[in-house]
Amino acid sequence: MNNESTNSFFSKERITAPPGFNRWMIPPAALAVHLCIGQAYAFSVFNNPMTRLIGITESAPNDWDLPTLGWIFSIAIVFLGLAAAFAGKWLEEVGPRKAMFVAACCFGGGFMVAALGIAWHQIWLVYLGYGVLGGTGLGIGYVSPVSTLIKWFPDKRGMATGMAIMGFGGGAFIASPMSVALMKHFSSETSVGVAQTFVVMGILYFISMMIGALAVRIPAPNWKPEGWTPPAKQNAMISRNNVHIDQALKTPQFWLIWWALCLNVTAGIGVLGQASVMIQESFKGAITPAAAAGFVGVLSLANMLGRFFWSSVSDYLGRKNTYYTFFILGTILYFSVPGMGAAGNVALFVLFYAIIISMYGGGFSTLPAYLADLFGTRFVGGIHGRLLTAWSAAGVFGPVLVNYIRQYQVDSGVPPAQAYTTTMYIMAGLLIIGFFCNMAVRPVSSHHHMSDEATPEHGASPQLTPAMAGNK
């Protein structure tokens, strides 16, 4: 394949949809990518087998320990944030197909390099493979279909991006049983089957992501959904103008939403990481480890479904109001949860946490539409990528906050069952701060807008969602 044909194959012109193209082909194309990269949430299934690569039945002295393996996921998440932040601008220039192709190469290739590292027992190769390469694929893959979906669904921005980002939450549901089945298939007296599993998964994920890349299309210039006209009444919170990716960082809106996301994610991520231990300590003796695993499953489902539900609701409620809901309802629930634990009410305890985690997922999925409303659709993919650094920051804050406060409580003589009470109150406090950050978000000042010549190349001009007309 020469350079010219490569450029042609990936070019925006090549993937511009013909008249009559059904836009409902785009969500499964995005899901084909997000369901693959969502595997990251299930990486922990490899931890135990990877501590027995030499010893096979039990860890040998030269085997890797869990702290060493823990770095694989951490490096991947760091590179997810970096790739999303730095590749966003490039993504807007080259279009979604090329970005998805690069994501497929990085993610699939990352598994291959990591498989070599496992086969040769070289941890640096695993860090490089799954951590650096795979993490880069995660970041590019996460943001690549977002702006395309927003351009195809100007009337349902929230729902469209929610579908894709729901896939990221749902990827673990596929990866976890598949990984276990593959390791079982490949395990023998001389191997735990992890390297072979990585090779198979690398190939499968590459193929699946390439199917998404081949299927993706961008709308023709000035395309609009058939029969849809933007409402006449313009909502002040939804801009018809575009803000350049570099200029967006100079607006207070970017940083207010950065903090709103960071605080919402911090509150949720701390709970997710401690869910199993937390429910067992809150209901000492009443909750078995198997039941606690079930609780983790319920929260994962709430995380996935919340991504679709809340972003779809935001099309009617408005993005700002949806974020208000996260902060107000979240605060009430965090204050109420310790009471449910003390009263021994497992059902309400599970229900309240499921709602909290659904809003954690909803924060991610409503974000692209919120950004498109404020900054326009032209650079929303890149702006979204840069804002995801809030996720990386929350990934550090959340677990540290929960673990540190809990340990402090236990060391101070507080019974473990009550040790999470203060933590929950602090989480509620974070959400109150988030509420005020969201409250301060106003329409972007006109001096940040791009000139008329720099209007979107593809798809409908930035439009308001019908149901949001008049929604402040």
Added chain:
Amino acid sequence: MNAKTQSTTSPVLLILFWLYVGIPLVMGIWETLLKAAALFK
């Protein structure tokens, strides 16, 4: 662009594409629900 245009996308292809992403996801969710049932036993 807004005029009624003939669809150029095969409905069969559209359904197959949705099944391709939907079936593995539903199977994974079902497995998770079975595990989650332990919480309410």
